Amino acid sequence: MRSVFVLYFMLMMGMQTLSSAEPVIATDHEMFNSEDTVELNLFWFVSKPFIYKNEKGELTGIEYDILNEYKSYLANKYGVNLRLNWIEADSFGNIIDRIQAASNDNHVGVSAFSITPERLEKVDFSHPYLADFTVLVSSEGTPILKTLDEVNKTLSQMEAVTISGTTYEEFLFELKNQLQVDFNIHYINSDKNVLNEVSKADNRFGFIDLPIYLMLIKNGGNLTRQNFFTKRGNGYAFMFPKASKWKVRMDSFLMDPQSREMLAEITSNYIGEELFEFIENIYGGHNLGTSLLTKEKELQNEQLILKEQLLEKEKQQRIYLMIALVAMVILIGIIAFQYYRQQKIAETLLTQNKKVESQQRNIESKNEQLFNRNLQLTSLNEEKNSLVKILAHDLRSPINQIQGLVEVLSLGESTLDKESTETINQIKDAAKRVNNMISKILDFDALEEDRMKVIKEEINVENLVAELANNFKNQAENKKIELIYQVPVNTIIYSDHLYFTQILENLISNAIKFSEKETRVWVEVFDDQQAVVVKVVDEGPGLTEQDKRLIFNKYQKLSAKPTNGESSTGLGLSIVKKYAELLDITLTYQSEVDKGTTFILKIPKYKKEG
Template sequence: MRIRSVLIIFVNLLLLSQVPVMGQTESWHQAQKQGHAKLNLHWYISNPFIYKNQSGNPEGLEVEILESFQIYIQNKYNVTLELKWIENNSFNNILEHISSEPKPNSFGVSAFSITEKRNTIVDFTKPYLSDVAVLVSSKGTPIVRTLGEINKMMSQMTAVTIKGTTYEQFLLQLRKQLNLDFEILYIESDKNILDEISQDDDRFGFIDLPIYLMLIKGGGTLTRQNFFTIKGNGYAFIAPKNSDWIEIFNEFLADPKTSTKLANITSKYMGPELYNFIDGLYGQENLGASILTKEKEIQLEQLKNANLLIEKEKNTRVTYIIIAIVTTGLLAIIIILFYREQKVAKILSRKNKQIERQQQSIQNKNEQLSNRNLQLTNLNEEKNNLVKILAHDLRSPINQITGLLEILKVGNKNFKDDDLKIIHQAKDSAERLNQMITKILDFDALEGNRMKVIPEDINIKELLKSVKNDLKVSADKKKIKIHYNSQANISLKSDHLFLTQILENIVVNAIKFSERGTDIFVDAQRKKGNIIFSVRDEGPGLTDEDKSMIFKKFQKLSAQPTGGENSTGLGLSIVKKYVDLLNGEVWVESEEHKGSTFYVALPIS
């Protein structure tokens, strides 16, 4: 009996030891048993993620995310969660506190980027937003492209950052890669990197992409340097190692309803347009181009708004002028009435007629402008329709040519190798022409700069060989010898079709304006991070006036084709379009009677 009593007491003590006591370490497991819990949220200002409102309380998208999490576990697990906001002195202070915190119910808040180094001392939740850092420099700083320009700029400027942040790591990484010893200015954690960069004309530093985009959308004028953009693993919250709150929070993030809430919350603070863009960066490969495109969209929107504001101010100014004129007229009439009562009728009549003539003149001008705009719109629509019809009508006969060539190749087994090679070249040309129609003759896309660049690895030697084969007949017809030369084993990642059309258009132009029996030299060399193509002819050369119009549409130059060929004036304007799409540069060097050399420089990566 005594043994049984002892066993009962032992079991009761064991059960009591399993009951959580208020004030003990609060894990998620214990919170489920107790039905209530508290999260200690350590934060520091990082607008728009978290900041103080007018009442001094924390506000921002991270605050609303955690409040949504509070509602989620209340609804799903019937656990009442208290959020205790604890303001810290710096980001480093938060990181140190969480890494040494023994209790699992502490979170670090303030847009923490997920890094391998931090992951060794704290645990991260799943990311709630894409993490991209961009390099910005002071207002008026030129955008640098080449390595030489980058080194020159960095050596003359001072970097601004906060110690212990990912921004500092990026600067140290940049300094190591460029092998430069530029000065780094460390500021206190409570200061803003953007403000420090804006105060001087020789500073630069890393900031988060959302903050930068919100800056330029608000009219900010800092310069973004496109050569060093870093995509991280995302923004997340941090917790002590092995905290089981991470698991339930990740479950909350994975819930489909949470995705909708996150989109609404982030759109509230960044705007739907910026949120959709940043959220879509998870799968972006060409990150720099995507950001550049978004910058241009924002700048165009700002320009549009500025034009609307100018128009509004103009209308207001016209209204004030009219009011001033009318007021002055009325005052003059009152004075004249006082001194020359007999002439009032004539003066009023003359003034009224003058105003009527002005109004009629304004009305006539408005009607003329409206008619001209309507005519231009109709002409533009007719042009677009004509281009689309032309593209559609050309596609069918080209497809027939391709099919007939295939039938010819398959149906006759007695062709020699040279004949098959000619048939293969003709078929390749027809297929490329079909691609060219699809890509180029979409005139609306060409004019609107919406052509899609499809990058692929291009062997330069093979490319020049293809151009040589395609243009051999044209050159032989005028007994022109084309010399092709390139450095060994150089390649380029770019759009193969665009680059082929660029080179063929320039070489065809050289053949067209060269005399019979002359030489043309085509060269490709690697220079300072670029592949530079050059096409030199022995033609009549260009005047200064020709060089100013050479890349514009429908321009007829002083030089004429030497073999009676047709010239539409479009070839080199299309070359300029394609080079711009490939982020390259095209120019010409020429003197009258001394030939011309066209250059195309394309970045290697």
């Protein structure tokens, strides 16, 4: 008798369906009476994945998306602006009470409510949007119960987990009453998952929605479903006050063919398309238990395949790890060998460094001797220069007196014989040469001490460049260097003829001196609006970065050497720089190693007054 009773209960639990009236579909003119803006107060309580808040605190879920689609549906089809007011309730029971007591028909209960006879006595429900199955699950390792003795013995030693005010709770009470099974009930908040709480201990069980259970299996969960304790309801629906016109409006939306496609898409987004189609297909079937067992087996096989793939992947990773370890050992061996080799090299270098240091000390000692000798030579040179300047100054006065006396003697030239006249002229020429030599000595001294006097005058650049090109013709031909110049006719500047000539002479001389044979040197002159520009270009070795830092230093010899054994004092470019500054000429250069050097002079234009 006990076995027959259990079989009867299992059949009743597994095949139970609840009847509800067919939905009434309103026509378009019955839907809205000139209403263009309406609102719904939506009372909700957490029920994942139907309605809940995400990590950002935003509402989401199947029912949230459906109602937002309903809002778009009314706007597109009827031109109605629907405002949705989401109101969080204290519990599922609180929502039912508020909908039952509502004086306005625009109150809606939203929290995955199942349609039950008890609830239909208090409120109305929309057409269901999803099939409603509830299964009984227990902790991992719990045996599948087959007889009433097994049920009483096992469940009495276990703890049920449920959420207050839900059909899960109602089914537990029904189980207690019909099977006379005594067990404790552990209540949790609706934002928690019954499955998670059941899995935390080995003596728990509880009712849960079939989609949630199948999602657990699909994701690798391993709880035990009691095969015969399966409830088939009338579906999940939205809750309305009795005789609410919004029920009719919602039914019209939910039964629209396009809406059915939308509902399938929304639900699939949360539970997966495969599980959604399975639930829809078995809802009207008669072999519910067999279908569930088959699906569980299918999902478990998928998990086994996935685990095998993961194991294979881990195996491959272990192989790669072993290869990496072997490679690392080999690499460490190579590094150790290289380290040993480097140590030997370091010892050799240390010995050589000691020798080099000894040689360096000898060189430093010699350098110090040379430095001291240079100091002595510099001191002697300064004394010599000082003596030369003193002599030059002291000689200028008697030379001037000699020139004066010669001029006096020249006044009586008509009374002198030819021999005396020649002697006086020789004395005059000799005195003039000595005076010019003294002037040059003092000019060099003035250049060193920035006491040069500038005498500006008109200079025909064309004539000057042609003259210089002719002067350097033999020097260039000796090295087979082509000396080219391009100067516009009648190019006039206003500057010191002597100093400007010396600038060009130094630049052209250097260009020829440091250029290889069979190359070109050219002088280019052109008008640049604000100035006359003179370029002296060569195809020599160019300047290194070190050369560029030292180029205008006095007595500074650069890395490039004269190519035909010419002498170089290192004074040329420093004198050019001083003369250019003296004449307000801008001096720049462009150079790259092995690509030659270009010196550029920019002379301010001369505008003749009047």
